[in-house]
Amino acid sequence: MARGVTTQRKIINTTAAWAVGLLIFFPILWTILTSFKTEATAIADPPVFLAFDWTMENYTAVLERSDYARFLWNSIIIAGGSTVLGIIIAVPAAWSMAFVPSKRTKDILLWMLSTKMLPAVGVLYPIYLIFIRMGLLDTRLGLTIVLMLINLPIIVWMLYTYFKEIPGEILEAARMDGATLREEVLYILTPMAIPGIASTLLLNVILAWNEAFWTLNLTAAKAAPLTAFIASYSSPEGLFYAKLSAASTMAIAPILILGWFSQKQLVSGLTFGAVK
């Protein structure tokens, strides 16, 4: 370290940063705390922060009442399925862009990213109509396909950047030793690309899990994931803060944990490499 930092300054920095950090995190913290209160405590005036009788009753109530497991299952299938499907389609494409680049590679990549910019509402009715005609409305399959398509550009992009870092000489050596294309991808490239694929998977599960335009508009009772389940709490009946908090906590907890692992990928993945 080139520059000495006085302890005093470090204390000021630490205090300020923690204060701001806790302030920003507070709504999440408050939701988690409220989920362990009784409905009466949840709206108590003045509000109770920590000194209350902790209870699990909201969690049991949400689990019993609302068929929570089905929504959770839908979220898992849709987010996981769309990501895996997207990766299967994107790996060969990203491979060829990274290792057999042509003059048009850059244009194709940019064009792919630009499809991500298409405002969903502009194509809402056509998709809605296609879904009705093909019997895909309110099905997990339909939603999986749509979420795969909206995230495919990001998946291709992320895999491309990871693949480009793999030295091409290794692949050439394998080719000279007589490896077929299939073997080359399967035994050489894939093992080396596993970390990149894993990070891509992580970020896209998060994006798909939280997607809240198509999941709200293309599902009803059967295929609705957690985003839609939470939205059903927007017309309240009676006291429901504690239950809303419990449902919310369950919906965001898995992603908060995954998100913690994906901080680094977040920047390059979401800015398409414009900020490194």
Place this chain on the structure above:
Amino acid sequence: MATQHSRSAARFMMAPAVVLLLGWMLVPLIMTLFFSFKKYLPLRGGDLGWVGFDNYVRFVTSSAFWPSVLATLLIVGGVLIITVVLGVLLAVLLNQPMWGQGVVRILVIAPFFVMPTVSALVWKNMFMDPVNGLFAHIWKFFGAQPVEWLSEASMTSIIMIVSWQWLPFATLILLTAIQSLDGEQLEASEMDGAPPLARFGYIILPHLGRAITVVVLIQTIFLLSIFAEIFVTTQGSFGTRTLTYLIYQRVLESQNVGLGSAGGVYAIILANIVAIFLMRIVGKNLDA
């Protein structure tokens, strides 16, 4: 290097992704264009024939259009200003030496991982509710009349909720950019006696220029199409009906598909104007 054989293999491997995305882009786009020139009311007579540019004219002359443009501009502009200004300050703060930097960083970026329906509902009920919300408690504590946030200050409320969701994104990107700043340059300027504010204005801020541009462009594209936050809070009432929400209402709620599709075409054009600038920056980086 690359043989003819591997070239055709490469094209073959790219095909599924390209074909799918091409279909995903073109089919709905052509359908939207098609509907936008028709009087099409699925629940009231269906396809009632071609009407030329009628829908395009009616969409921009309807009384709901300009308010929705204003609402969109206010939300996008408000959130951009808040997230960029606070994001720069936060990034500078988080870049300072401190204890527990990693934990603070997680606290700050956490809101980004909260699904939009959860953040909107938590803010709406547990913070902004005029009777039981935390803000109401605080207001009452200071002897003030609690605010009916989502009706009296609807726009402020939505901007607050959305800013809370996007501040982490801006902060994280700007922090990444700050960390790539050459420390020696700052040190040299410090030795030359440049006060902190001057160091910030002449070294840090110019260095962040491109990152800020990227944040602005990407957020604009996502903010133009925010939906869930309005869907579960105001449903577009109290002046919060954005262009996106207006189109949604035309298409799915009132099932006036022709009119909504014309609106959709406007939205697509608008998003593409922003996208062109973003793609130019991304393209330059690809060459490097």
